[in-house]
Amino acid sequence: MGLWRQRIGYGSSDFACNLIWQMISLYLLYFYTNVMHLNAGAVSIMFLVTKFIDGVSDLIVGYLIDKTNTRWGKSRPWILFGAVPFGVTAVLAFSVPDIGQTGMLIYAYVTYILLSTSYTIVNIPMASILPALSENPHERTVLASCRTFFSSVGSTVVSAFALTLVDKFGNGNEALGFRIVMIIFGVIGCLVFFFCFFNTKERVMVQAEKVSLKANISCLLHNGPWKLFALNIVWFFGGYVIQASAVIYYFTYVVQNVAMVQIVATITTLVPIVTNLLAPFFVKLTSKRNLMIGGSAVHAGGLLIIFFGSTNVPVLIGGAVIAAAGYGLKGSMHFAMQPDPVDYGEWKSGVNTAGTLSAVNGFIGKVGMAIASSIGAALLQFGGFDAVLSVQSATAQSYITTMYIWVPIVMNIATIITMMFYNLDKIYPQIIKELDERRAA
16 A cells, blocks of 8 residues: 555545534534524533543543454544444534424434544544554654644635535525535545545554553553643643634734634634645654644744734734644644654553543543633633624723733643653654564564
C-alpha cells in the first residue's frame, strides 16, 4: 500500500467526522432552541448530563480497542462498523418530531447520547490507530498533518455551505432543511469512513495484552510525558473553544463590524490548512515540542495584533492570519505528538495502551471544552451582556475582549510553560530502537 494512499485514507476520516461534528458544534443548539423551540435551560442541562455519559463511553471504547485483536487490526474494525451508526444517529439528532416539549426533550436526550456514543466509536480509533500505521516519527507527523488538513477541509465545507443548503432544501422550512442536509452529510461521512478503512493498514502489530482497565490507567499515571501532554490538552481545546465561541461577540460588539465575523471565521479555518501542509517540513528542522511552543507564541502574538488593531480592518485581518497560522501549527503538533507517549509507556511498562490513552485524551479534551464553555458563559453574564442591545456597555465589551483575547493568550502561555518540561523528543529515537528490538525478539 502506497504511502500517500494511506496518508489520504487516514486523513479523510477526520473530513467525515467534521462534516457532522462541525454541524453539531455550530448548529445543534440553534436547531434545538430556534427550530424546535426547546427550552434553552433544559437543553443546557441536557448537554451537561450527556457529557458524563460520553466520558464513560470514551473509556469503555478505548479499553475495548486495547483488547481487540482481529485480522484487520485493533482499531480499523471500529471505524468500519461504527460508520453507519454515526451517520444514522446524526440524521436522527436533527430530526426531532413535534411531540410536545417533554417528548421532544426526551427524544433529544436519547438521540444525542446515541450520536455522542457513535462519534466515540469512530473517533477514538482514529487516534489509537496512528501508532500502528507507522513507527517512523516523521511519517507519523505527516499522517497527523493529513488528518488535520482534512479536518479543516470538512469544517470549511460546513461553515461555508451548510446554512445555504438548509435554506435551499428547506425552502423556508428549517427543520426539513436541516434533516436533508444531515442525510447528505451522513451518507458522505459513511462512504468516507469506508474509504478510510480500505486504504489504511495497521503495520506495527502489538500483541493484545490481557490487562485490566485499572492496570491500564495505572500505566498511564506512571507515564510522565503523557501527563504533560494530557495537561496541555486542557489548554489546547479550552483555548480553542472559548475563542471560537467569542468570535461573533468580539467582532459584532467590540469591533462593531459584523462583516468581519465571517471573514475571520473563514481565515481561522483556511490558514491552518497551509500550516498543516508545512508542518512535516518544519519538524525536520526542530522538535515537535519546540513547534508546539512556537505555534503557541505565534497564536498569542496574532491575538495581540487583533487587540491593538482595534477597528483597523487590514490589521485585524493580518492578526487573524497570524493567529490562525499559530493555531494550525499547534493542531498539527497535537496530533503528531499524541502517539509518542504510547510508545514511551510500552517501552517503560511493556503494556501498549493506545486505546485507553486515546479515550482518556478524548475525555480530558471534553472536560477542557466544558470548562471553557462555562467560563465563556460566565464572562458574558458577569459583564452584563444583553442580547437585546445593539451596542453593549463598556463593561460587557471588556469581558468579551477577555473571552476572545486574554483567556486564549493565557492558555497559550500555559502551553509554553507545560511544554518546557516535555523532553520525550530527546529520547524518542532510542525508545523506538529498543521497541523494534523487543518486537523482533
